[in-house]
Amino acid sequence: MASNIFWMGILAVLYVFVTFSTPVVAPPPDKLPDPAAVVVEEPKADAPAAATEAHTPETAVDPATLIAKGKEVYTANCLTCHNKDPNVKGAIGPELVDAPLEVMIVKVRTGRYPEVLPAGFVPKRKTKQMRKFPQLEADVPAIHAYIQSLKKK
Ligand code: HEC
Known part of the structure:
Protein backbone atom coordinates (compact mmCIF):
# COMPACT_ATOMS: atom_id res chain seq x y z
CA MET A 1 0.00 0.00 0.00
CA ALA A 2 2.67 2.45 1.03
CA SER A 3 4.49 1.74 -2.20
CA ASN A 4 1.36 2.66 -4.20
CA ILE A 5 1.34 6.07 -2.58
CA PHE A 6 5.05 6.24 -3.15
CA TRP A 7 4.79 5.56 -6.87
CA MET A 8 1.90 7.97 -7.21
CA GLY A 9 4.20 10.54 -5.63
CA ILE A 10 6.83 9.82 -8.25
CA LEU A 11 4.26 10.18 -10.99
CA ALA A 12 3.18 13.51 -9.57
CA VAL A 13 6.77 14.71 -9.48
CA LEU A 14 7.42 13.57 -13.04
CA TYR A 15 4.16 15.10 -14.21
CA VAL A 16 5.03 18.46 -12.66
CA PHE A 17 8.48 18.33 -14.18
CA VAL A 18 7.21 17.47 -17.63
CA THR A 19 4.51 20.11 -17.39
CA PHE A 20 6.76 22.96 -16.35
CA SER A 21 9.96 22.25 -18.17
CA THR A 22 10.42 23.72 -21.62
CA PRO A 23 11.37 20.77 -23.79
CA VAL A 24 13.80 21.31 -26.64
CA VAL A 25 11.57 19.12 -28.76
CA ALA A 26 7.92 19.13 -27.80
CA PRO A 27 6.90 15.60 -26.84
CA PRO A 28 4.01 14.10 -28.77
CA PRO A 29 0.81 15.07 -26.92
CA ASP A 30 -0.14 11.46 -26.31
CA LYS A 31 3.04 10.97 -24.23
CA LEU A 32 2.03 13.39 -21.49
CA PRO A 33 -1.26 11.96 -20.26
CA ASP A 34 0.05 8.41 -20.29
CA PRO A 35 1.18 7.75 -16.71
CA ALA A 36 0.10 4.13 -17.20
CA ALA A 37 3.22 3.51 -19.25
CA VAL A 38 5.37 4.85 -16.42
CA VAL A 39 3.58 2.76 -13.81
CA VAL A 40 4.30 -0.38 -15.77
CA GLU A 41 7.97 0.47 -16.14
CA GLU A 42 8.92 1.92 -12.79
CA PRO A 43 8.22 -0.89 -10.28
CA LYS A 44 10.81 -2.94 -12.11
CA ALA A 45 13.43 -0.42 -11.07
CA ASP A 46 15.31 -2.52 -8.54
CA ALA A 47 18.87 -1.55 -9.28
CA PRO A 48 20.25 1.97 -9.58
CA ALA A 49 20.90 1.47 -13.27
CA ALA A 50 17.37 0.26 -13.83
CA ALA A 51 15.98 3.24 -11.95
CA THR A 52 17.87 5.59 -14.21
CA GLU A 53 16.71 3.78 -17.32
CA ALA A 54 13.13 3.81 -16.18
CA HIS A 55 13.28 7.59 -16.16
CA THR A 56 14.88 8.02 -19.52
CA PRO A 57 11.58 8.51 -21.39
CA GLU A 58 10.67 11.42 -19.12
CA THR A 59 14.03 13.00 -18.43
CA ALA A 60 15.04 12.67 -22.09
CA VAL A 61 12.84 15.70 -22.65
CA ASP A 62 15.72 17.84 -21.44
CA PRO A 63 18.27 16.04 -19.25
CA ALA A 64 20.61 19.02 -19.17
CA THR A 65 18.00 21.18 -17.46
CA LEU A 66 17.21 18.42 -14.98
CA ILE A 67 20.87 17.87 -14.14
CA ALA A 68 21.54 21.60 -13.77
CA LYS A 69 18.60 21.89 -11.38
CA GLY A 70 19.82 18.86 -9.44
CA LYS A 71 23.29 20.34 -9.09
CA GLU A 72 21.83 23.55 -7.73
CA VAL A 73 19.62 21.81 -5.16
CA TYR A 74 22.32 19.30 -4.18
CA THR A 75 24.95 22.00 -3.73
CA ALA A 76 22.65 24.18 -1.65
CA ASN A 77 21.29 21.46 0.66
CA CYS A 78 23.35 18.31 0.76
CA LEU A 79 27.00 19.38 0.82
CA THR A 80 27.01 20.12 4.53
CA CYS A 81 27.18 16.38 5.03
CA HIS A 82 27.69 14.68 1.67
CA ASN A 83 30.65 15.13 -0.64
CA LYS A 84 30.79 17.44 -3.61
CA ASP A 85 31.85 14.28 -5.44
CA ASP A 98 24.49 3.72 -5.32
CA ARG A 112 15.13 7.64 6.99
CA TYR A 113 15.64 4.67 4.73
CA PRO A 114 12.45 3.07 3.33
CA GLU A 115 11.04 0.30 5.53
CA VAL A 116 11.13 -2.05 2.57
CA LEU A 117 14.38 -1.68 0.69
CA PRO A 118 14.61 -2.30 -3.05
CA ALA A 119 16.12 -5.67 -3.95
CA GLY A 120 19.88 -5.52 -4.08
CA PHE A 121 20.21 -2.20 -2.28
CA VAL A 122 22.29 -2.18 0.91
CA PRO A 123 22.20 1.01 3.01
CA LYS A 124 25.64 2.54 3.43
CA ARG A 125 25.05 3.22 7.13
CA LYS A 126 22.90 1.96 9.99
CA THR A 127 22.84 5.39 11.61
CA LYS A 128 19.89 7.81 11.63
CA GLN A 129 21.79 11.04 11.38
CA MET A 130 20.30 12.55 8.26
CA ARG A 131 17.72 15.29 8.65
CA LYS A 132 14.65 15.42 6.45
CA PHE A 133 13.95 17.86 3.62
CA PRO A 134 10.23 17.36 2.86
CA GLN A 135 10.15 20.59 0.85
CA LEU A 136 12.73 19.15 -1.57
CA GLU A 137 10.87 15.97 -2.43
CA ALA A 138 9.85 17.27 -5.85
CA ASP A 139 13.49 18.00 -6.65
CA VAL A 140 14.77 14.50 -5.91
CA PRO A 141 14.55 13.25 -9.53
CA ALA A 142 16.77 16.20 -10.48
CA ILE A 143 19.22 15.52 -7.63
CA HIS A 144 19.29 11.84 -8.55
CA ALA A 145 19.91 12.64 -12.23
CA TYR A 146 22.75 14.97 -11.27
CA ILE A 147 24.39 12.39 -9.01
CA GLN A 148 24.07 9.64 -11.60
CA SER A 149 25.63 11.98 -14.18
CA LEU A 150 28.74 12.07 -11.95
CA LYS A 151 28.83 8.34 -11.24
CA LYS A 152 32.10 6.60 -11.97
CA LYS A 153 31.67 3.02 -13.05
C1 HEC B 1 22.85 16.48 8.40
C2 HEC B 1 23.71 15.85 7.43
C3 HEC B 1 23.07 15.41 6.12
C4 HEC B 1 22.48 16.21 5.15
C5 HEC B 1 22.33 17.72 5.16
C6 HEC B 1 22.07 15.31 4.10
N1 HEC B 1 22.36 14.02 4.42
FE1 HEC B 1 21.97 12.37 3.30
N2 HEC B 1 22.79 11.18 4.75
C7 HEC B 1 23.37 11.64 5.91
C8 HEC B 1 23.82 10.50 6.70
C9 HEC B 1 24.54 10.58 8.04
C10 HEC B 1 23.47 9.34 5.98
C11 HEC B 1 23.67 7.89 6.41
C12 HEC B 1 22.38 7.33 7.03
C13 HEC B 1 21.90 8.15 8.19
O1 HEC B 1 22.59 8.26 9.23
O2 HEC B 1 20.81 8.76 8.07
C14 HEC B 1 22.83 9.82 4.74
C15 HEC B 1 22.37 8.97 3.76
C16 HEC B 1 21.82 9.40 2.56
C17 HEC B 1 21.36 8.53 1.51
C18 HEC B 1 21.46 7.00 1.48
C19 HEC B 1 22.79 6.62 0.83
C20 HEC B 1 23.02 5.13 0.82
O3 HEC B 1 23.42 4.61 -0.25
O4 HEC B 1 22.87 4.48 1.86
C21 HEC B 1 20.86 9.31 0.53
C22 HEC B 1 20.27 8.85 -0.80
C23 HEC B 1 21.00 10.69 0.96
N3 HEC B 1 21.59 10.70 2.20
C24 HEC B 1 20.63 11.78 0.22
C25 HEC B 1 20.74 13.09 0.65
C26 HEC B 1 20.34 14.23 -0.14
C27 HEC B 1 19.80 14.15 -1.55
C28 HEC B 1 20.56 15.34 0.63
C29 HEC B 1 20.26 16.79 0.28
C30 HEC B 1 18.87 17.08 -0.03
C31 HEC B 1 21.11 14.89 1.89
N4 HEC B 1 21.21 13.53 1.87
C32 HEC B 1 21.46 15.72 2.93
C33 HEC B 1 23.51 12.95 6.31
C34 HEC B 1 22.99 14.04 5.64
Whole structure:
Protein backbone atom coordinates (compact mmCIF):
# COMPACT_ATOMS: atom_id res chain seq x y z
CA MET A 1 0.00 0.00 0.00
CA ALA A 2 2.67 2.45 1.03
CA SER A 3 4.49 1.74 -2.20
CA ASN A 4 1.36 2.66 -4.20
CA ILE A 5 1.34 6.07 -2.58
CA PHE A 6 5.05 6.24 -3.15
CA TRP A 7 4.79 5.56 -6.87
CA MET A 8 1.90 7.97 -7.21
CA GLY A 9 4.20 10.54 -5.63
CA ILE A 10 6.83 9.82 -8.25
CA LEU A 11 4.26 10.18 -10.99
CA ALA A 12 3.18 13.51 -9.57
CA VAL A 13 6.77 14.71 -9.48
CA LEU A 14 7.42 13.57 -13.04
CA TYR A 15 4.16 15.10 -14.21
CA VAL A 16 5.03 18.46 -12.66
CA PHE A 17 8.48 18.33 -14.18
CA VAL A 18 7.21 17.47 -17.63
CA THR A 19 4.51 20.11 -17.39
CA PHE A 20 6.76 22.96 -16.35
CA SER A 21 9.96 22.25 -18.17
CA THR A 22 10.42 23.72 -21.62
CA PRO A 23 11.37 20.77 -23.79
CA VAL A 24 13.80 21.31 -26.64
CA VAL A 25 11.57 19.12 -28.76
CA ALA A 26 7.92 19.13 -27.80
CA PRO A 27 6.90 15.60 -26.84
CA PRO A 28 4.01 14.10 -28.77
CA PRO A 29 0.81 15.07 -26.92
CA ASP A 30 -0.14 11.46 -26.31
CA LYS A 31 3.04 10.97 -24.23
CA LEU A 32 2.03 13.39 -21.49
CA PRO A 33 -1.26 11.96 -20.26
CA ASP A 34 0.05 8.41 -20.29
CA PRO A 35 1.18 7.75 -16.71
CA ALA A 36 0.10 4.13 -17.20
CA ALA A 37 3.22 3.51 -19.25
CA VAL A 38 5.37 4.85 -16.42
CA VAL A 39 3.58 2.76 -13.81
CA VAL A 40 4.30 -0.38 -15.77
CA GLU A 41 7.97 0.47 -16.14
CA GLU A 42 8.92 1.92 -12.79
CA PRO A 43 8.22 -0.89 -10.28
CA LYS A 44 10.81 -2.94 -12.11
CA ALA A 45 13.43 -0.42 -11.07
CA ASP A 46 15.31 -2.52 -8.54
CA ALA A 47 18.87 -1.55 -9.28
CA PRO A 48 20.25 1.97 -9.58
CA ALA A 49 20.90 1.47 -13.27
CA ALA A 50 17.37 0.26 -13.83
CA ALA A 51 15.98 3.24 -11.95
CA THR A 52 17.87 5.59 -14.21
CA GLU A 53 16.71 3.78 -17.32
CA ALA A 54 13.13 3.81 -16.18
CA HIS A 55 13.28 7.59 -16.16
CA THR A 56 14.88 8.02 -19.52
CA PRO A 57 11.58 8.51 -21.39
CA GLU A 58 10.67 11.42 -19.12
CA THR A 59 14.03 13.00 -18.43
CA ALA A 60 15.04 12.67 -22.09
CA VAL A 61 12.84 15.70 -22.65
CA ASP A 62 15.72 17.84 -21.44
CA PRO A 63 18.27 16.04 -19.25
CA ALA A 64 20.61 19.02 -19.17
CA THR A 65 18.00 21.18 -17.46
CA LEU A 66 17.21 18.42 -14.98
CA ILE A 67 20.87 17.87 -14.14
CA ALA A 68 21.54 21.60 -13.77
CA LYS A 69 18.60 21.89 -11.38
CA GLY A 70 19.82 18.86 -9.44
CA LYS A 71 23.29 20.34 -9.09
CA GLU A 72 21.83 23.55 -7.73
CA VAL A 73 19.62 21.81 -5.16
CA TYR A 74 22.32 19.30 -4.18
CA THR A 75 24.95 22.00 -3.73
CA ALA A 76 22.65 24.18 -1.65
CA ASN A 77 21.29 21.46 0.66
CA CYS A 78 23.35 18.31 0.76
CA LEU A 79 27.00 19.38 0.82
CA THR A 80 27.01 20.12 4.53
CA CYS A 81 27.18 16.38 5.03
CA HIS A 82 27.69 14.68 1.67
CA ASN A 83 30.65 15.13 -0.64
CA LYS A 84 30.79 17.44 -3.61
CA ASP A 85 31.85 14.28 -5.44
CA PRO A 86 29.01 11.84 -4.68
CA ASN A 87 31.27 8.87 -5.47
CA VAL A 88 33.03 9.34 -2.13
CA LYS A 89 31.84 9.89 1.41
CA GLY A 90 31.45 13.37 2.81
CA ALA A 91 32.08 14.95 6.19
CA ILE A 92 29.07 13.20 7.73
CA GLY A 93 27.09 11.38 5.03
CA PRO A 94 28.12 8.47 2.80
CA GLU A 95 28.59 8.37 -0.97
CA LEU A 96 25.29 8.65 -2.86
CA VAL A 97 25.90 7.13 -6.28
CA ASP A 98 24.49 3.72 -5.32
CA ALA A 99 21.18 4.93 -3.89
CA PRO A 100 18.24 4.25 -6.24
CA LEU A 101 15.79 7.06 -6.87
CA GLU A 102 13.12 5.46 -4.70
CA VAL A 103 15.52 5.28 -1.73
CA MET A 104 16.63 8.86 -2.24
CA ILE A 105 13.04 10.10 -2.34
CA VAL A 106 12.21 8.50 1.02
CA LYS A 107 15.54 9.58 2.52
CA VAL A 108 14.98 13.21 1.54
CA ARG A 109 11.32 13.22 2.56
CA THR A 110 11.75 11.50 5.92
CA GLY A 111 15.48 11.44 6.69
CA ARG A 112 15.13 7.64 6.99
CA TYR A 113 15.64 4.67 4.73
CA PRO A 114 12.45 3.07 3.33
CA GLU A 115 11.04 0.30 5.53
CA VAL A 116 11.13 -2.05 2.57
CA LEU A 117 14.38 -1.68 0.69
CA PRO A 118 14.61 -2.30 -3.05
CA ALA A 119 16.12 -5.67 -3.95
CA GLY A 120 19.88 -5.52 -4.08
CA PHE A 121 20.21 -2.20 -2.28
CA VAL A 122 22.29 -2.18 0.91
CA PRO A 123 22.20 1.01 3.01
CA LYS A 124 25.64 2.54 3.43
CA ARG A 125 25.05 3.22 7.13
CA LYS A 126 22.90 1.96 9.99
CA THR A 127 22.84 5.39 11.61
CA LYS A 128 19.89 7.81 11.63
CA GLN A 129 21.79 11.04 11.38
CA MET A 130 20.30 12.55 8.26
CA ARG A 131 17.72 15.29 8.65
CA LYS A 132 14.65 15.42 6.45
CA PHE A 133 13.95 17.86 3.62
CA PRO A 134 10.23 17.36 2.86
CA GLN A 135 10.15 20.59 0.85
CA LEU A 136 12.73 19.15 -1.57
CA GLU A 137 10.87 15.97 -2.43
CA ALA A 138 9.85 17.27 -5.85
CA ASP A 139 13.49 18.00 -6.65
CA VAL A 140 14.77 14.50 -5.91
CA PRO A 141 14.55 13.25 -9.53
CA ALA A 142 16.77 16.20 -10.48
CA ILE A 143 19.22 15.52 -7.63
CA HIS A 144 19.29 11.84 -8.55
CA ALA A 145 19.91 12.64 -12.23
CA TYR A 146 22.75 14.97 -11.27
CA ILE A 147 24.39 12.39 -9.01
CA GLN A 148 24.07 9.64 -11.60
CA SER A 149 25.63 11.98 -14.18
CA LEU A 150 28.74 12.07 -11.95
CA LYS A 151 28.83 8.34 -11.24
CA LYS A 152 32.10 6.60 -11.97
CA LYS A 153 31.67 3.02 -13.05
C1 HEC B 1 22.85 16.48 8.40
C2 HEC B 1 23.71 15.85 7.43
C3 HEC B 1 23.07 15.41 6.12
C4 HEC B 1 22.48 16.21 5.15
C5 HEC B 1 22.33 17.72 5.16
C6 HEC B 1 22.07 15.31 4.10
N1 HEC B 1 22.36 14.02 4.42
FE1 HEC B 1 21.97 12.37 3.30
N2 HEC B 1 22.79 11.18 4.75
C7 HEC B 1 23.37 11.64 5.91
C8 HEC B 1 23.82 10.50 6.70
C9 HEC B 1 24.54 10.58 8.04
C10 HEC B 1 23.47 9.34 5.98
C11 HEC B 1 23.67 7.89 6.41
C12 HEC B 1 22.38 7.33 7.03
C13 HEC B 1 21.90 8.15 8.19
O1 HEC B 1 22.59 8.26 9.23
O2 HEC B 1 20.81 8.76 8.07
C14 HEC B 1 22.83 9.82 4.74
C15 HEC B 1 22.37 8.97 3.76
C16 HEC B 1 21.82 9.40 2.56
C17 HEC B 1 21.36 8.53 1.51
C18 HEC B 1 21.46 7.00 1.48
C19 HEC B 1 22.79 6.62 0.83
C20 HEC B 1 23.02 5.13 0.82
O3 HEC B 1 23.42 4.61 -0.25
O4 HEC B 1 22.87 4.48 1.86
C21 HEC B 1 20.86 9.31 0.53
C22 HEC B 1 20.27 8.85 -0.80
C23 HEC B 1 21.00 10.69 0.96
N3 HEC B 1 21.59 10.70 2.20
C24 HEC B 1 20.63 11.78 0.22
C25 HEC B 1 20.74 13.09 0.65
C26 HEC B 1 20.34 14.23 -0.14
C27 HEC B 1 19.80 14.15 -1.55
C28 HEC B 1 20.56 15.34 0.63
C29 HEC B 1 20.26 16.79 0.28
C30 HEC B 1 18.87 17.08 -0.03
C31 HEC B 1 21.11 14.89 1.89
N4 HEC B 1 21.21 13.53 1.87
C32 HEC B 1 21.46 15.72 2.93
C33 HEC B 1 23.51 12.95 6.31
C34 HEC B 1 22.99 14.04 5.64
